[in-house]
Amino acid sequence: MRNPEPVASESTQLVVGLIGAGGIAQMHAPAWKALGAHVLVQSIAGAEALAAEFDLEVVDSVAEVLSRAEIIDIVTPTSTHESIALAAIDAGKDIVCEKPLTLTAESSRAVLEAARAAGVQIFPAHVVRYTAPYATAHRAVTEGRLGRIAVARFHREGSSPAIGTWFQDVKLSGGVIMDLMLHDxxxxxxxxxxxxxxxxxxxxxxxxxxxPPFVSAHVTLTHVGGAISHIHATWGATGTTFKTGFSIAGEKGVLTYSSLENSGLALELQGVAEEGLTIPDAPVRESPYLSELRDFAAAFRGGPSPRVDAEDGAIAVYLAEAAQRSLDTGQVVVMSELITEQEEAA
Structure with missing residues (x-):
């Protein structure tokens, strides 16, 4: 693993305010430290333990974080994202927000509009865009290696978090589609x-x-251009091995990946030798959380736009909300109609 270079010198050291100390904070904290940031952490529970593990500074209140930090990193339960983001925007702070951006399409749009009005940058932490197999697949498709895409399949499965926790309440987590499936x-x-x-x-x-604590959801998307995506997400029994993968089929060939095999991508092209898409084994690669936060930090300091932006975060929430409406009605949801409805109601 290569040693990351700090984003800034000591005289211009990033000061990051980490709000929340749960599982995602465990990923973001060491990445910010690797980027040379001074990290403040505030949380209802767990701040002291996180600070001791990663050499962070514990602060007592969100207000203190907002007053001292240059960047606010929101890694709290989904239902709190909107209120914390709006407070950070009011304070004029740039924001990293763990996915989903907010719990509803309406609130995501409100956060985007407030950020634009305040001149604040906000980036949703869609870390899978920085995970090597997915980033490589995206590049292969955009370069035309597979030709026109016909069908794509994505799957994601893990041990259920919805056993006596806030994840089980759809008003707090949005359920398996808004939480686990959102990545895909x-x-x-x-x-x-x-x-x-x-x-x-x-x-x-x-x-x-x-x-339900153990639940599976299937979503079918029809894309502009005719491609169809089938997406499957499961919260499984306690101890279920976390696994992800995809299969993307185009007119020239098929690209597949399974996290269980940890053997890189398999590319099958008609009459063409495989080359240029090999993914090294995961242990020798940089953490996608580090890659993601480096990208965000550079953008906050005037660098190029990152791989994912606020609009992407909002649209992902719109897609999850459309899927939930389809569950409720049993009908296909047309995205243009949903978006128009949301805009007229705003």
Missing amino acids: LDQARWTCGEVLSVYAVQNPATVDGLI
Whole structure:
């Protein structure tokens, strides 16, 4: 693993305010430290332990974080993202926000509009865009290696977090689609293009606002240009091995990946030797969290736009909300109609 170079010298050291100390904070904290940042951490619980592990400074309040930090990194439960982001925008701070950007399309659009009005940059932490197999697949598709895409399949599965926690309440987490599947909804759009329509099924169904602790959802997206994406996400039994993968088929060939095999990408092209898409084994690669936060930090300091922006974050939430509406109605949801409805209601 290569040694990262700090984004700034000591005289211009980044000061990052990490709000939250849960699982994602465990990933972001060492990445910010590797980038040479001074990291403040504030959380209802766990701040002291996180600070001790990664040499962070504990602060007592969100207000202190907002007054001292240059960048606010929101790694709290989904239902709190909107209020913290709006407070950071009011304070004129640039923002990194763990996915999903907010819990609803309406609130995501409100956050985007507030950020634009204040001249604040906000980037959603869609880390899968920085994960080597997915980034390489995106590049292969945009370079035309597979030709016109016909069908793409994405899957993601892991041990359920929805056992006696806030994840089980659809009003707090948005459920398996808004939480776990959001990554692959974003990947499908990033790789296959803008989405025309969404159809979703889930088993077992959500009852009285409670997500079943063990649940699978399937979503079908129809893209501009004719490609179809099938996306599957599962919260499995406790101890389920986390696994992801995809298969992208175009007129020239097929590109596949499985995290269980950890053997890079498999590219099958008609009459063409495989070359140029080999992914080294994961242990020798840089953390995607570090790559992501380096990209964001550079953009905050006037560098090029990062691989994912606020609009991408909002559209991913729109796609998840469309999938939820499809679950509720049993009907295909047309994205243009949903977006128009949301804009007229704003």
